[in-house]
Amino acid sequence: MSRIxxxxxxIEWVTAKTRRRDARVLVGPGDDAAVLRPAGSSQEIxxxxxxxxxxxxxxxxxxxxxIGWKAxxxxxxxxxxxxxxxxxxxxxxxxxxxxxxxxxxxxxRGLIAAADAYAVSVVGGDFTASPRGLHVTxxxxxxxxxxxxxLRSGANPGDALFVTGPLGGSITGSxxxxxxxxxxxxxxxxxxxxxxxxxxxxxxxxxxxxxxxASGCELRIESALVPVSEAAAALARTSGRTPLxxxxxxxxxxxxxxxxxxxxxxxxxxxxxxTGLTPIGRVVEGxxxxxxxxxxxxxxxEYGHEHSIRHG
Amino acid sequence: MSRIxxxxxxIEWVTAKTRRRDARVLVGPGDDAAVLRPAGSSQEIxxxxxxxxxxxxxxxxxxxxxIGWKAxxxxxxxxxxxxxxxxxxxxxxxxxxxxxxxxxxxxxRGLIAAADAYAVSVVGGDFTASPRGLHVTxxxxxxxxxxxxxLRSGANPGDALFVTGPLGGSITGSxxxxxxxxxxxxxxxxxxxxxxxxxxxxxxxxxxxxxxxASGCELRIESALVPVSEAAAALARTSGRTPLxxxxxxxxxxxxxxxxxxxxxxxxxxxxxxTGLTPIGRVVEGxxxxxxxxxxxxxxxEYGHEHSIRHG
Numbered sequence: 001m002s003r004i005x006x007x008x009x010x011i012e013w014v015t016a017k018t019r020r021r022d023a024r025v026l027v028g029p030g031d032d033a034a035v036l037r038p039a040g041s042s043q044e045i046x047x048x049x050x051x052x053x054x055x056x057x058x059x060x061x062x063x064x065x066x067i068g069w070k071a072x073x074x075x076x077x078x079x080x081x082x083x084x085x086x087x088x089x090x091x092x093x094x095x096x097x098x099x100x101x102x103x104x105x106x107x108x109r110g111l112i113a114a115a116d117a118y119a120v121s122v123v124g125g126d127f128t129a130s131p132r133g134l135h136v137t138x139x140x141x142x143x144x145x146x147x148x149x150x151l152r153s154g155a156n157p158g159d160a161l162f163v164t165g166p167l168g169g170s171i172t173g174s175x176x177x178x179x180x181x182x183x184x185x186x187x188x189x190x191x192x193x194x195x196x197x198x199x200x201x202x203x204x205x206x207x208x209x210x211x212x213x214a215s216g217c218e219l220r221i222e223s224a225l226v227p228v229s230e231a232a233a234a235l236a237r238t239s240g241r242t243p244l245x246x247x248x249x250x251x252x253x254x255x256x257x258x259x260x261x262x263x264x265x266x267x268x269x270x271x272x273x274x275t276g277l278t279p280i281g282r283v284v285e286g287x288x289x290x291x292x293x294x295x296x297x298x299x300x301x302e303y304g305h306e307h308s309i310r311h312g
Numbered sequence: 313m314s315r316i317x318x319x320x321x322x323i324e325w326v327t328a329k330t331r332r333r334d335a336r337v338l339v340g341p342g343d344d345a346a347v348l349r350p351a352g353s354s355q356e357i358x359x360x361x362x363x364x365x366x367x368x369x370x371x372x373x374x375x376x377x378x379i380g381w382k383a384x385x386x387x388x389x390x391x392x393x394x395x396x397x398x399x400x401x402x403x404x405x406x407x408x409x410x411x412x413x414x415x416x417x418x419x420x421r422g423l424i425a426a427a428d429a430y431a432v433s434v435v436g437g438d439f440t441a442s443p444r445g446l447h448v449t450x451x452x453x454x455x456x457x458x459x460x461x462x463l464r465s466g467a468n469p470g471d472a473l474f475v476t477g478p479l480g481g482s483i484t485g486s487x488x489x490x491x492x493x494x495x496x497x498x499x500x501x502x503x504x505x506x507x508x509x510x511x512x513x514x515x516x517x518x519x520x521x522x523x524x525x526a527s528g529c530e531l532r533i534e535s536a537l538v539p540v541s542e543a544a545a546a547l548a549r550t551s552g553r554t555p556l557x558x559x560x561x562x563x564x565x566x567x568x569x570x571x572x573x574x575x576x577x578x579x580x581x582x583x584x585x586x587t588g589l590t591p592i593g594r595v596v597e598g599x600x601x602x603x604x605x606x607x608x609x610x611x612x613x614e615y616g617h618e619h620s621i622r623h624g
Contacts (some may be wrong), residue, residue: 041351
């Protein structure tokens with residue numbers, strides 16, 4: 001095969017190697033979380049894992065507490081994107097000797113605060129040394145409790161497309177202490193029959209393209225409808241990019257991108273528990289994700305930030 | 313609180329912070345794996361996580377394939393120690409740019425080979441950069457399938473004490489490409505009613521002391537009965553330590569330490585599927601683990617290697 005350069009390459013490579021007939025595995029690698037049905041269970045569970053690494057996902061400007069919060073919150077966001085209920089987590093921490101025990105305790109406090117805020121029990125952990133760079137890995141198990149997990153692949157032509165809040169500019173702070181959309185994801189799955197869902201981690205441009213590919217549809221996003229955050233607008237004053245470009249490309253928004261049948265769109269938009277829900281476009285026959293306005297359309301794949309396994 | 317210096321300190325600290333009433337959590341941090349009962353399930357699952365880190369758990373003398381094998385096998389050993397059946401795993405890999413894609417693929421091949429050998433499906437992963445030092449974290453879920461998980465805390469005075477194979481000298485190679493005692497652990501739990509079990513990762517001395525503490529009993533190990541590996545005997549020729557000292561203290565044996573009611577000891581020793589099973593002592597009222605011979609007895613806590621979160 002060709003050289004492995006990106007996270008997606010790796011996931012595809014491992015997926016190909018590990019594909020097997022296993023009745024317990026309903027959804028394997030490639031979605032926000034795997035979906036499993038353990039022996040003896042009438043319900044599915046979802047499982048996701050994410051690491052955050054010093055000098056890759058955060059630097060010295062992040063407080064230890066924020067690092068811990070983010071390590072748990074990125075996983076909560078993945079469980080939210082399945083429409084599942086976060087339940088239990090295990091941790092793996094690699095700590096360089098340059099990190100004091102006090103700072104590590106603050107990391108754990110942030111992590112536990114995020115777990116507590118979403119009723120997650122931390123049930124185990126592994127603590128080890130690291131030659132350089134703190135890394136914090138959380139594996140989170142969620143429960144489906146009678147609601148089918150919402151995959152990236154379920155969008156249908158005719159569905160309407162939404163995001164749960166404004167996008168862009170997360171680098172100014174919201175990429176750390178963000179609120180994963182756990183409640184919103186569950187409500188969209190349980191109450192409104194979401195057909196496809198994912199969280200926006202690499203930017204709406206890339207992530208919409210992924211959802212389109214997984215569903216075998218085209219996503220058409222109207223540029224005037226994309227909700228732009230205040231942080232994106234502020235950044236644009238000095239960055240030389242437009243607020244919309246920040247909203248499409250910055251990533252780490254951790255809002256949900258979701259498709260709903262048009263028959264329930266009005267009902268979802270009127271739901272008082274989904275105040276941030278914003279229609280941004282629609283699903284049609286075809287492929288890819290496109291940004292459209294009155295005059296032209298552009299592929300969205302060029303926006304967004306895919307976290308490379310290589311530095312820089 | 314006092315300074316946090318060891319992995320055990322960390323686990324105790326997190327345990328105290330995260331203790332909560334959660335009917336899903338039957339066993340939290342501190343055993344080989346957590347025991348959970350997800351909503352809607354009639355069966356428990358077990359969950360464990362372990363990282364291995366370059367220049368901490370392995371160095372340049374380990375092949376990439378062996379590193380991958382070990383990363384999965386240490387977790388299989390933890391599930392084995394619960395008497396559960398390994399089922400599904402997720403990975404988190406942090407790779408420095410000094411590691412080639414070819415070498416990383418070999419890591420994955422070793423990891424997948426260990427998963428395949430024990431019928432584990434890899435269902436998800438996270439791949440990221442690391443500023444220095446490869447780290448591989450595996451979270452493994454096991455199924456109990458009608459057999460109660462065997463904890464460290466279940467030993468009773470009167471029980472007999474066993475190990476599943478010879479100990480010591482793992483540094484000469486067996487700490488990498490070892491065979492986790494998955495089948496033996498399941499048989500001991502299901503067929504012979506094991507009362508307490510754990511895997512020997514930090515050395516019989518420390519690990520027996522831990523089992524004694526968890527069970528609130530004393531373990532008395534007869535020095536003449538401790539099975540000493542050939543590697544331990546070979547090492548002793550040049551190390552200035554005795555073969556027995558290597559067997560008690562080297563660690564990373566990944567054999568199981570197990571207690572059985574004396575009423576089933578003979579039956580277990582005659583089991584053709586447990587050829588390595590070796591009686592080494594007994595459980596009595598009291599506390600701690602002691603090495604006894606005709607003349608004297610010594611505390612076992614002084615042996616063994618606790619992996620410190622600090623280097624060296």
